[in-house]
Amino acid sequence: MSEHQPMGLSDLGRFSEPSLLVLASLVEGPKHGYAIMQDVAAFHGTRLEPGTLYGVLARLEPRGWIEALPEAGRRRPYRLTEAGAEVLRAHLGNLERVVDTARARLSAAHPGGAM
Amino acid sequence: MKALLRLYPRAWRARYGDEMLDVLEEHGTGWRTRLDLLRGALDAHLSLRRRERPTPQTTGGIPIHQPNDDGAPSQRIGRIEITPTSLVVHMGGDRLLGVICGLSGGVKGQLTVPLEHVTRVDASAPEAHHRVWKGWTVAALNLPGRVTVGRVVHLFGDHRGEWTFWAMHDADKVIAIHLHDEFYTKLVIEVDDPGGVAAEITRAVSSGGAARGLNPALAHG
Numbered sequence: 646m647s648e649h650q651p652m653g654l655s656d657l658g659r660f661s662e663p664s665l666l667v668l669a670s671l672v673e674g675p676k677h678g679y680a681i682m683q684d685v686a687a688f689h690g691t692r693l694e695p696g697t698l699y700g701v702l703a704r705l706e707p708r709g710w711i712e713a714l715p716e717a718g719r720r721r722p723y724r725l726t727e728a729g730a731e732v733l734r735a736h737l738g739n740l741e742r743v744v745d746t747a748r749a750r751l752s753a754a755h756p757g758g759a760m
Numbered sequence: 761m762k763a764l765l766r767l768y769p770r771a772w773r774a775r776y777g778d779e780m781l782d783v784l785e786e787h788g789t790g791w792r793t794r795l796d797l798l799r800g801a802l803d804a805h806l807s808l809r810r811r812e813r814p815t816p817q818t819t820g821g822i823p824i825h826q827p828n829d830d831g832a833p834s835q836r837i838g839r840i841e842i843t844p845t846s847l848v849v850h851m852g853g854d855r856l857l858g859v860i861c862g863l864s865g866g867v868k869g870q871l872t873v874p875l876e877h878v879t880r881v882d883a884s885a886p887e888a889h890h891r892v893w894k895g896w897t898v899a900a901l902n903l904p905g906r907v908t909v910g911r912v913v914h915l916f917g918d919h920r921g922e923w924t925f926w927a928m929h930d931a932d933k934v935i936a937i938h939l940h941d942e943f944y945t946k947l948v949i950e951v952d953d954p955g956g957v958a959a960e961i962t963r964a965v966s967s968g969g970a971a972r973g974l975n976p977a978l979a980h981g
Contacts, residue, residue: 678783694793695783696800699776703807719782 652708654736663693663701668710668725668733675714675724678702705729761789767801769808822957824851824927824949838927840949840957842964847873847937849947851927871925871944878965879938883958885948888931924948937961 654661654668670676670684682693702723705711710729714722725733761784765777787793824838838851849871923943928934928950935958937947951957 678779679786682783682787694796694800695780695787696793696796696798696803698783699780700800700803703772703776703804716778719778721779 653732653739655739657704660697660701660704663691663697664705665733665736666691666693667698667701667705668729671711671723671725672730672733675722677717677720677722679720681723761785764789764794764797764801767798768804771808772804822951822960824849824951840951840961842961846875847878847961847964849873849925849927849949871947873937873939873942875965877939877942878961879940881938881958881961881965882936883954885931885934885936888926888928888934888936888948919945922946935961 654664657664666685666689667681670681670688673684676684678695678698682698685691685693702711706713706723709726710732711723712726714724761781765773765780768777784793822840824840838849841848841850851870922945924946925944926948928948930950933952933954934948934950935954937949939945939947
């Protein structure tokens with residue numbers, strides 16, 4: 646990646662995909678750790694483990710993509726920031742291009758398949 | 761569960777410990793979770809180290825020089841950088857990159873020492889005048905009278921088993937940085953102004969030590 650390009654989710658290495666899931670979960674509204682895990686399991690079927698989840702939160706927060714809200718007991722909710730929404734939007738745009746291209750090529754190569 | 765969290769760095773636990781404990785109580789700790797926490801703890805340690813490491817620069821800091829061929833200007837082979845929390849020795853001269861393989865066993869050509877690990881800084885090192893080192897030189901370039909750069913493990917005497925790092929040519933222009941809880945117990949480095957540099961590092965360590973309540977030897981020195 647050129648140093649002039651803004652940083653995106655793809656730059657987070659093995660944390661890219663779980664970061665996408667966490668950001669997608671927080672679009673709905675602020676959530677604490679366990680609520681994020683439950684939501685991700687519900688909409689994606691992925692069981693996010695706590696070590697991975699907090700590895701993600703520790704990457705997203707310093708980048709200003711999410712923001713920690715005041716603690717409620719031991720639980721601390723996180724919310725998506727504007728910068729985080731922008732990063733998510735850009736990443737989804739990339740994914741859409743991949744999906745569109747793959748669909749078009751698949752249709753051309755295997756026209757009889759159900760899409 | 762708390763035992764698993766103890767694998768994480770202290771700073772990490774201070775920030776996320778309570779939250780993670782809450783999550784673990786809800787989530788449970790099966791083998792997959794334990795494995796994930798082990799991986800997470802390792803990642804947290806590496807991330808903290810990366811964050812504490814200053815961005816490498818090619819300029820600035822206190823220069824470390826190597827004399828060149830007769831009459832030619834000396835060549836800069838590295839620099840010492842003092843950050844608010846650490847002392848960083850960068851070695852990066854063209855001639856040396858292939859010689860020094862990992863100053864700290866970590867990043868090639870760069871050694872980062874937290875300021876609180878600096879015990880003392882001397883504006884001279886009498887042992888630099890010794891013609892024969894009391895140790896075994898590892899990964900070094902040693903041309904007597906020209907340049908000496910490398911790491912030494914001491915085989916004899918009071919300092920047996922200790923590692924020291926050397927980057928010098930003129931034994932009269934070196935500083936000796938004494939360390940504790942580090943791979944190296946001492947760094948002997950040639951600088952243009954040994955007295956000034958030793959004082960500058962000592963000041964940084966003292967002010968850092970005073971702020972953190974650490975390193976009483978220097979804070980009261």
